[in-house]
Amino acid sequence: MTVAVSAGTEEWVRRVLRAHWAGPWEECELRPLTVGGARPLTHTAGLWHVSGPGAGHVLKVQLNPEAVRADRFAVLKDRVITHCRGRGVPALPLVPAADGSPGVRLDGLVCELSPLSAGTVTTGAPDQVEAVVRTGLDLREALDGLPPAVADELARVPLPRLVEEEDWAAALDDAERRLLPEAERGSGPWHHAAAEVLRDLCAAAPLVRRAGEDGGALTVSRPGVVHGDLHLQHFLLAREPARVVAVLDFDNLHVGDRLLDLAWLADTATHACGADRAGARRALAGFLAEGRRRGLLGVGDEARLMPLLLAYSLPVIVDIAKDILDRDILLPQWLDYFALLSPARRHTVHRLLTGADGP
Numbered sequence: 001m002t003v004a005v006s007a008g009t010e011e012w013v014r015r016v017l018r019a020h021w022a023g024p025w026e027e028c029e030l031r032p033l034t035v036g037g038a039r040p041l042t043h044t045a046g047l048w049h050v051s052g053p054g055a056g057h058v059l060k061v062q063l064n065p066e067a068v069r070a071d072r073f074a075v076l077k078d079r080v081i082t083h084c085r086g087r088g089v090p091a092l093p094l095v096p097a098a099d100g101s102p103g104v105r106l107d108g109l110v111c112e113l114s115p116l117s118a119g120t121v122t123t124g125a126p127d128q129v130e131a132v133v134r135t136g137l138d139l140r141e142a143l144d145g146l147p148p149a150v151a152d153e154l155a156r157v158p159l160p161r162l163v164e165e166e167d168w169a170a171a172l173d174d175a176e177r178r179l180l181p182e183a184e185r186g187s188g189p190w191h192h193a194a195a196e197v198l199r200d201l202c203a204a205a206p207l208v209r210r211a212g213e214d215g216g217a218l219t220v221s222r223p224g225v226v227h228g229d230l231h232l233q234h235f236l237l238a239r240e241p242a243r244v245v246a247v248l249d250f251d252n253l254h255v256g257d258r259l260l261d262l263a264w265l266a267d268t269a270t271h272a273c274g275a276d277r278a279g280a281r282r283a284l285a286g287f288l289a290e291g292r293r294r295g296l297l298g299v300g301d302e303a304r305l306m307p308l309l310l311a312y313s314l315p316v317i318v319d320i321a322k323d324i325l326d327r328d329i330l331l332p333q334w335l336d337y338f339a340l341l342s343p344a345r346r347h348t349v350h351r352l353l354t355g356a357d358g359p
Contacts, residue, residue: 119236
């Protein structure tokens with residue numbers, strides 16, 4: 001009698017490794033991945049630290065079938081990562097399976113193996129923030145240098161639909177008319193958390209609406225291959241000297257507005273600075289100066305960045321609020337996502353980028 005092994009369990013992970021990657025996996029220790037003692041922020045994937053053979057590895061298992069993209073995406077992602085590494089960007093490579101493929105499927109789930117990075121998330125020290133900005137700009141330059149054929153192929157592999165309402169205007173309307181009043185009527189920590197982020201979202205709404213009415217501020221003017229998820233936890237650093245040793249998670253690769261990556265980078269630099277407003281102002285000044293020097297930012301682009309990022313992330317924030325208020329899905333990760341996608345911080349970043357915050 002064969003006993004089925006649940007997907008994502010240690011036994012299931014060992015079966016994946018034995019079936020698709022050569023190596024003495026029976027002797028390897030498996031444990032859920034942590035970075036600096038904390039679990040990485042994800043709600044769609046399982047991440048396993050595989051202690052060997054040789055150096056450690058990370059096995060990523062996409063546990064949400066709705067997040068799985070067409071099979072050819074893994075090959076395209078591998079090509080993009082290889083290209084970026086060739087341009088000096090420390091993107092973690094994919095370890096080929098025994099058949100040479102960059103990823104495999106088992107029981108309908110996509111699995112990928114990559115080397116384990118010893119880096120940690122930035123503490124917000126100025127030299128670390130500078131390293132994140134520098135590497136993010138390096139990545140944007142590398143993506144701009146991809147052959148046009150890669151963008152053409154990637155355009156045929158759309159991002160999966162992971163939210164109920166993808167249109168930012170419709171999602172915002174639902175937030176203002178229904179979700180925020182419902183959250184404010186409720187009691188308890190979950191209603192309070194939802195109400196706080198929705199109030200911040202509604203306060204930032206004029207910024208997005210003005211951009212949407214501006215006849216081009218939210219229109220893709222220069223499409224390109226976009227990483228699409230350059231948040232704080234996707235840069236791992238070493239110290240003395242501070243340098244980025246790993247850029248993570250190319251799963252959101254798509255063809256879109258190349259300014260989106262630069263918007264993420266500006267927000268991430270500010271997020272890393274925490275409550276240090278002067279440090280954030282210095283980091284953004286350096287970001288703007290270097291982005292312009294490299295020709296990555298044009299005249300007026302600084303005013304487009306945060307409206308673009310807000311419009312991109314707004315449906316996600318609203319969908320998490322729906323999870324809390326409508327679907328009663330209460331995951332601790334939601335609070336971390338609210339902090340990561342903070343509309344209040346992005347409103348502040350816009351003021352700092354455009355000089356509206358004062359000298």
